[in-house]
Amino acid sequence: MELNEAARPARPTPLFPRRGGGEGALFGVMAIMSFLACLTLALALGAARLAETWERGLTGQATVQILETPGIALEVQVTAALEVLNATPGIASARVMSAAESAELLKPWLGDADLSAVPVPALIAVTLDPARPLDADALRARLSAAAPGASFDDHSRWNAGLTAASSAIGWGAYAILALIALAASASVVFAARAALQAHRDVVDVLHMTGARAAFIAREVQWRFFMLGGWAGLAGLAGAAALAGAALLAADGPEAAFLPMLAPPWRDLVWLAAVPAAAAAIAMTTARLAVSGFLARTA
Amino acid sequence: MIRFENVAMRYDGGPEILRDVSFELEPGSLxxxxxxxxxxxxxxxxxxFLSERPVRGAISMFGKDVARLRRGELPALRRQIGVVFQDFRLLDHLTAFENVALPLRIQGMPERAYREDVEEILNWVGLGERMHARPATLSGGEKQRIAIARAVVARPPVLVADEPTGSIxxxxxxxxxxxxxxLNKLGTTVLIATHDRSLVDNAKARELRLFAGRISQAGGSRWS
Known part of the structure; x- marks a missing residue:
């Protein structure tokens, strides 16, 4: 009897055999899908983070450009504009840029040309107060009244373009994720049907002994839940290995321009959701496929 | 308990395999x-055992007309009938214990709730020492006894056996x-299909004779 107890399986054997149902192939497909999903999700999160970085950098700054106007000295306009800016709520500071700084800004376009003969506009660098909103239209009106040659640029043109671009990348990535989920679901449907066909003898015996369709579906769905979860983890591990290798290759300040290569912790939480999603998709789809199969064969 | 009235059966438009079959199984009969x-x-x-439905006639089981049964009602009715298949239909990847426990497991019972019952019935069929063996390592007679144990472990009121001595x-x-x-003496209604005359002659029980799809009786039957 002692030998008998030693031979007892530690836990009840699953009712569907592990072999012969084509689950190895499904594991491979699901792992690849999860790998691609991790990379796509990292792209979406990276694009959102990049846009955020750009926006933060640009929205904190603005520029006032003052052109020479007949009848009014440039210096008079600069002084008047500074007075208006310093009196405007939402502006933290305003600083007149020196001729040397202006020349430095024009250098990429004009090279080392002598600028003394060119009417170079005066520039005022404005730092915005993030705690207080600025009424840009009212400021423009007051600047025009005080200094007719002044124009205020808060970089919103750039912001709109960058936000639209990053938003397009983000939505594109989410669309790809949806397609990956759809393809994974289709693979699970085929695999679940194939598994039931391969183990038709088991299904028949379960039916004959009075098993309800829900019981059989439950037996199958947990198998696919575990398979999806492990495949998702394998995909995540692959993506992590790739990201690690890319980080090592791009070790240096250049990595700052590739934010998807250095994800912050909160992004890693989202990536950890990929195996959970793979498990949930596998389980739900398998249950639906099995229920449909049994409804036709019971 | 189980009543057939003018039942006919054919597969996929083929010839009639059963025609005008009528009989009744009384509770506790063999x-x-x-x-x-x-x-x-x-x-x-x-x-x-509700694996097929007739093309003609009426079958009544436990007071229910089989033709009116909904799909969802079939499992509950099948649990009332223990079946010993001619080819055993044991699940090869499960142990003898797990095969026998199957009808209880599908009812959602945890193993600790049925372990004693299953071990008792395995001892009853003389396989207590082989309960953790898998079917591939069992002889034909041992498989047959596992199949019988599985059919009766949930104590169904009806036991149906197809050629249970055919391969031993x-x-x-x-x-x-x-x-x-x-089992019959304990109150189970038993229906055994066999072509082994010695079994029938020794048991001196009621006999339904089937020939070319039609049925006749022997042994003082109550069929109509």
């Missing part, structure tokens, strides 16, 4: 279904027959 190979015994049993020696056949008689 009945043999005999006839040559191809007479339709297995098909009739499939109708009894006469001595083991007689031993299995004693198991069926014992």
């Amino acid at each position: 009945t043999f279904l005999t006839g040559p190979s191809g007479a339709g015994k297995t098909t009739l049993l499939k109708l009894v 020696d006469p001595e083991m056949g007689a031993r299995l027959m004693r198991l069926f008689v014992e």
Whole structure:
């Protein structure tokens, strides 16, 4: 009897055999899908983070450009504009840029040309107060009244373009994720049907002994839940290995321009959701496929 | 308990395998279904354990008209009928214990709730020492006894067996027959399909004879 107890399986054997149902192939497909999903999700999160970085950098700054106007000295306009800016709520500071700084800004376009003969506009660098909103239209009106040659640029043109671009990348990535989920679901449907066909003898015996369709579906769905979860983890591990290798290759300040290569912790939480999603998709789809199969064969 | 009235059966538009079959199984009865190979015994049993539905006639089981049963009602009715298949239909990847426990497991019972019952019934069929063996390592007679144990472990009111002694020696056949008689004495309605005349003659029970899809009676039956 002692030998008998030693031979007892530690836990009840699953009712569907592990072999012969084509689950190895499904594991491979699901792992690849999860790998691609991790990379796509990292792209979406990276694009959102990049846009955020750009926006933060640009929205904190603005520029006032003052052109020479007949009848009014440039210096008079600069002084008047500074007075208006310093009196405007939402502006933290305003600083007149020196001729040397202006020349430095024009250098990429004009090279080392002598600028003394060119009417170079005066520039005022404005730092915005993030705690207080600025009424840009009212400021423009007051600047025009005080200094007719002044124009205020808060970089919103750039912001709109960058936000639209990053938003397009983000939505594109989410669309790809949806397609990956759809393809994974289709693979699970085929695999679940194939598994039931391969183990038709088991299904028949379960039916004959009075098993309800829900019981059989439950037996199958947990198998696919575990398979999806492990495949998702394998995909995540692959993506992590790739990201690690890319980080090592791009070790240096250049990595700052590739934010998807250095994800912050909160992004890693989202990536950890990929195996959970793979498990949930596998389980739900398998249950639906099995229920449909049994409804036709019971 | 189970009543067939003018039942006919054919597969996919083929010839009629059963025609005008009428009989009734009373509660607690022991009945043999005999006839040559191809007479339709297995098909009739499939109708009894709700694996097939007739093309004509009426089958009533436990007071319910089978034709009116919804799909969702089938499992509850099938649990009332223990089946011993001719080819055993054991699940090869499960142990003998797990095969026998299957009807209880599918009812959602945890193993600790049925372990004693299953071990007791395995001892009853003489396989207590082999309960953790898998079917591939068991002889034909041992598989047959596992199949019988599985059919009766949930104590169904009806037991149906298809050629239960077909693949074992006469001595083991007689031993299995004693198991069926014992179950019958405990109140189980037993229907055994066999072409083994010695089993029928020794048991002196009611006999339904099937020939070319039609049924006749022997042994003082109550069929109509």
